[in-house]
Amino acid sequence: MALSAIIRKSLSRPNPKITGHIYNVMVTSHALMMIFFMVMPTLIGGYGNYLIPLQVGIPDLIFPRLNLLRLSLLPGALLFLFVGMVSSGGSGTSWTAYPPLRTEGHYGISVDFTIIRLHIAGLSSLVASLNFMTTILKGKGPTTLESLLLLGWTLIVTSFLLVLRLPVLGCGLTILLIDRNDNTCFFDSGGGGNALLYQHLFWFFGHPEVYILILPAFGIVSHASILVSGKDEVDTYLGMVYRILSIGLIGTVVWAHHIYITGIDADSRAYFTGATMVIAIPTGIKVFTWLLTLSETNIRANPVIR
Numbered sequence: 001m002a003l004s005a006i007i008r009k010s011l012s013r014p015n016p017k018i019t020g021h022i023y024n025v026m027v028t029s030h031a032l033m034m035i036f037f038m039v040m041p042t043l044i045g046g047y048g049n050y051l052i053p054l055q056v057g058i059p060d061l062i063f064p065r066l067n068l069l070r071l072s073l074l075p076g077a078l079l080f081l082f083v084g085m086v087s088s089g090g091s092g093t094s095w096t097a098y099p100p101l102r103t104e105g106h107y108g109i110s111v112d113f114t115i116i117r118l119h120i121a122g123l124s125s126l127v128a129s130l131n132f133m134t135t136i137l138k139g140k141g142p143t144t145l146e147s148l149l150l151l152g153w154t155l156i157v158t159s160f161l162l163v164l165r166l167p168v169l170g171c172g173l174t175i176l177l178i179d180r181n182d183n184t185c186f187f188d189s190g191g192g193g194n195a196l197l198y199q200h201l202f203w204f205f206g207h208p209e210v211y212i213l214i215l216p217a218f219g220i221v222s223h224a225s226i227l228v229s230g231k232d233e234v235d236t237y238l239g240m241v242y243r244i245l246s247i248g249l250i251g252t253v254v255w256a257h258h259i260y261i262t263g264i265d266a267d268s269r270a271y272f273t274g275a276t277m278v279i280a281i282p283t284g285i286k287v288f289t290w291l292l293t294l295s296e297t298n299i300r301a302n303p304v305i306r
Contacts, residue, residue, distance in 0.1 A: 003026050003029055003030040003033070004030055006018070006026055007023070007026055007027060007030060010023055021089065021090070021092050022090070022092075023092075024092030024093075024094065025085060025089075025090035025091060025092040027092075027094060028085075028090075028091055028092055028093060028094050028095060028114075029081065029085045029090075029091075031094065031095040032081055032095050032114070032117070032118075033078075033081065035095065035209070035213070036077070036118075036121045036125075037074065037077075037078055037081075037121075039213050040125060040212070040213065041074065043213065043216035043217055043220070044125075044128065044132075044155070044158060044212075044216055045070070045071070045128055047151070047216060047220060048128075048132055048155050048216070049061065049067065051151055051223075052132060052135055052136060052151075052152060052155060053135070055148065055149050055151065055152050056135065056136060056139055056148075056152070058135070058139045061131050061132070061135045061139075062131065062134050062135045062138065062139045063131050063134065063135075066127055066130075066131050067128070067131055069124075069127055070124045070125075070127040070128040070131065071124075073120050073121070073123060073124035073127075074121070074124055076120055077117045077118075077120035077121040077124065078117075080113045080114070080116050080117035080120065081113075081114065081117045083113045084109075084110045084111070084112075084113035084114040084117060085110070087108065087109055087110050087113065088106075088107075088108020088109050088110040089106075089108060089110060090110050091106065091110040091111045091113070091114040092106070093106060093111060093114070096199075096202055096206070097111065097114070097115070097173075097176065097202075098195070098198065098199065098202075099176065099179070099187040099188065099195045099198055100187075100188070100195065111180065112177065112180060112181070115173050115176060115177050116177075118169070118173055119170060119173060119174075122166045122169060122170055125162050125166060126162060126163065126166050126167075128159075128162075129158070129159035129160075129162040129163050129166075130159070130163065132155050132156075132159045133156060133159045133160065133163070136148070136152050136155065136156055137156070149219075149222075149223060150218075150219050150222040150223065150234065150237075150240055150241070150244065151216070151219030151220060151222065151223050152219070153219065153240075153241050153244050153245075154215040154216050154218055154219030154222075154244055155215075155216060155219065157215055157244055157245060157247070157248035158211075158212050158215045158216055158248075160248065161208045161211065161212050161248055161251070161252065162212060164208075164252070165204060165205040165208050165209075165252075166205065168201055168204050168205055169201070169202065169204075169205035169206075171201065172198055172201030172202055172205075175187065175198075175201075176198065179193075186198075196259070196262050199258075199259045199262065200255070200256070200259070203255040203256065203258045203259060204255050206255065206258065207251065207254060207255035207257075207258060208248075208251050208252055208255070210251070211247055211248060211251040215244065215247065215248070218244070218286060219244075221290060222234050222240065222286075222290065225290045225293045225294055226293070228294065229293050229294050231293065234289060234290070234293050235289055235292050235293045236289055239285075239289070240286065240289060242282075243282035243283075243285055243286050244282075246282045247279065247282050247283060250275060250278060250279040250282075251279060253275055254272055254275040254276050254279060255272075256268060256272045257272045257273065257275075257276045260272075
């Protein structure tokens with residue numbers, strides 16, 4: 001909140017004490033905190049830990065010690081983020097850490113600590129994803145996948161996306177760390193490397209991250225609309241499941257629309273443009289389904305939780 005307030009204060013009136021680099025450090029730290037320490041732990045870890053055992057009829061996640069490991073890794077990752085924010089002038093690379101920006105003006109240890117922090121947070125999310133998928137698929141008890149609430153479906157898709165994409169991000173960050181410290185040139189065009197390779201590796205994770213963040217929120221809204229409307233299930237339950245699956249599927253193949261200005265060929269741009277427009281269809285239908293669910297009943301001011 002403090003970083004956000006300073007950023008907005010700087011945008012409203014220029015402050016000579018907040019130079020361009022310091023401003024970039026604040027933006028970077030704020031983005032990493034919000035994504036990896038606010039939204040993901042709350043929507044996935046928090047709501048998932050509380051609601052998934054209730055929905056599948058078991059007292060806890062299948063691997064509680066693994067769940068504790070996931071939680072224990074977050075304070076260490078947050079510590080590395082703080083160290084990277086205050087050491088060697090801070091890391092002002094934005095949350096993408098594009099080369100060559102990660103070396104130009106960032107010759108100290110700040111970016112290294114930020115990369116290590118991303119590794120630790122990614123390991124935490126990977127452990128949590130495996131635990132959620134195992135709990136939902138193998139710990140169902142009397143519940144079947146056909147009767148699983150939509151929040152469960154969104155967390156299955158979210159966990160699958162994390163398991164699929166986090167190793168790719170880890171590989172890209174590891175190569176970035178080697179480039180910075182061991183004189184390799186994987187992302188340095190001057191040494192025969194390709195900076196665009198890092199952008200593909202990063203956005204292969206970074207764009208599905210958008211849906212990793214929003215899908216649990218979709219599940220929470222679907223669950224809340226059922227409780228408020230007093231129905232047993234949202235309208236067109238099977239259609240909603242297919243929309244969740246289609247969002248996860250299409251979301252994995254549209255990452256390059258973040259890097260249009262890098263000069264990718266026209267055919268690739270046409271494909272990613274079309275796929276980007278297609279993914280809006282299931283999302284829009286979900287919104288109209290929520291409205292339909294709420295419009296056909298008398299909305300309860302005090303819903304009864306069943």
